[in-house]
Amino acid sequence: MTVFDESAASEPEPLTLAQLAELAGVSTATVSKVVNGRSAVAPETRAMVEALIRKHGFRRQRRRSSPxxxxxxxxxxxxxxxxxxxxxxxxxxxxxxxxxxxxxxxxxxxxxxxxxxxxxxxxxxxxxxxxxxxxxxxxxxxxxxxxxxxxxxxxxxxxxxxxxxxxAGNWNGGLTATRHLLELGHRRIAIITGPSHALSSRARLDGYRAALDTLGVPVDPDLICPGDYRIEDGLTHTYRLLQLPDPPTAVFASNDGQAIGVYHAAYRLGLRIPQDFSVIGFDDMPPVRWAVPPLTTIRQPxxxxxxxxxxxxxxxxxxxxxxxxxxxxxxxxxxxxxxxxxxx
CATH class of the missing domain: 3.40.50.2300 (Response regulator)
Known part of the structure; x- marks a missing residue:
């Protein structure tokens, strides 16, 4: 006669990494650190995870042999x-x-x-x-x-x-963009930057400063506009720039999206590009060649x-x-x- 052991049949399987993490309310990475004996886990968290492992067990998932x-x-x-x-x-x-x-x-x-x-x-x-x-x-x-x-x-x-x-050569790109405007005769040149935490943004701003410094053109803080690589940056900053007592005659937008924002602001203000206001962008995205007028820009491949x-x-x-x-x-x-x- 076969004897059915109900307690053995109902015994749950050990838990996986993800199941332990869900019970503990922590990430799977934290549970993995505990399982593998890594030190970067708070003592209280480690004790809680170890207690769960003792209670429920731990089942390693089979790893794939290749990525x-x-x-x-x-x-x-x-x-x-x-x-x-x-x-x-x-x-x-x-x-x-x-x-x-x-x-x-x-x-x-x-x-x-x-x-x-x-x-x-x-x-x-x-x-x-x-x-x-x-x-x-x-x-x-x-x-x-x-x-x-x-x-x-x-x-x-x-x-x-x-x-x-x-x-990409962001510093050189900022230098080249600003130098192009200087060579055309502009001296009041604004820049709309990218986010301050971005290496590319800081390098483009440094290139802008270097180009002005080379020709002895002072850097005007009023012409440096902090942005976030968004179209809205060009729109809002252009409105402010053109209300200055001595407004800029050109703007270097740190990406093409910002340049499109400048275009929209200029259009709403009744200004013609480039007759009244020059604009240069950065990136050379495919659509900007179809802007009206086509956008001068710095290409990064x-x-x-x-x-x-x-x-x-x-x-x-x-x-x-x-x-x-x-x-x-x-x-x-x-x-x-x-x-x-x-x-x-």
């Missing part, structure tokens, strides 16, 4: 043409290597949260390209320990020499930069060393019809 054939592309925000150009460059390299591209968004944040990291670790992609973002030291360490290579593209902060990165970042990632994933941890692409002046000598 997924996916490049993880993470943006701080999916807005405008910038992400499209980046995705185009990454996609080109991904196709060459039979890889898919997964795109995620940080909803305006420049540093990923814990949920994003947990999702990436569970997907275990071939590698991660973080665009206009920066990861914390702990997040970079987690990717490194899981053998998931990371490349920063257009990083917001100084990536240093430890993290591979790709960027975003698709080529993205392709370079993807190639670096493929190299790292293959276990091969990089020739250099930093690639910087030159910016170039593209002259169209939005800049001209100032009115006499």
């Amino acid at each position: 997924a054939a996916v490049l993880e592309l993470v943006f701080h925000e999916l807005a405008g043409d910038y992400p499209t150009e980046i995705a185009r460059g990454v996609g080109q390299v991904a196709r060459e290597h039979h890889l898919a591209v997964a795109i995620s968004e940080l909803q305006g944040h420049h540093t990923p949260g814990g949920d994003w990291l947990e999702d990436v670790l569970s997907r275990r992609p071939t590698g991660v390209i973080a665009v206009f973002s920066s990861l914390t030291d702990a997040q970079r360490e987690w990717l490194s320990t899981r053998k998931i290579p990371l490349v920063l593209l257009d990083p917001t902060g100084d990536p240093g020499h430890l993290v591979p990165s790709v960027g 975003l698709s080529e930069m993205a392709a370079a970042a993807a190639r670096m990632l493929v190299t790292l994933a293959a276990g091969e060393p990089l020739p250099t941890n930093r690639q910087e692409f030159a910016t170039t002046l593209v002259i169209r019809d939005s800049t001209a000598p100032p009115k006499r």
Whole structure:
């Protein structure tokens, strides 16, 4: 006769990392640190997680033998043409290597949260390209320990020499844009900057200052307008600038979106570009050549930069060393019809 042991049949299975984290009210990364004996966990949290493990047990999930054939592309925000150009460059390299591209968004944040990291670790992609973002030291360490290579593209902060990165010559771009306006005869030149925490924004502003300094043109604080790389920056700052007792005759917008905002403000104020007011942008996004008038701008080769970042990632994933941890692409002046000598 078969004896049925009800207590043995109802005995629950040990919990997974995610289940323990849910019970403890902490991230899976925190539970993983406890399980693996890492020190960066508060004593109270560690004691709580260890008590749950003693009570419920812990079941390790089977790891995949190889990473997924996916490049993880993470943006701080999916807005405008910038992400499209980046995705185009990454996609080109991904196709060459039979890889898919997964795109995620940080909803305006420049540093990923814990949920994003947990999702990436569970997907275990071939590698991660973080665009206009920066990861914390702990997040970079987690990717490194899981053998998931990371490349920063257009990083917001100084990536240093430890993290591979790709960027553009932003300082030279700011210098060239301002110098172009100076050579046309402008001396009252305003700048609409990007966010102060962004390396690219600070470099473009420094280039602007250097160009003025070279010709002995004083920097007027009233002409430096803090922005956030948004169209609205161009609109609101242009209204203020043109109400100054001595308004500028030209404006350097730190990206093409801001330049479009300047266009809208000038139109509403009845000003003609470039006859009354010169405008230069930065990026050279495809639509700006169809603006009225077509926009003079500084081109940074975003698709080529993205392709370079993807190639670096493929190299790292293959276990091969990089020739250099930093690639910087030159910016170039593209002259169209939005800049001209100032009115006499």
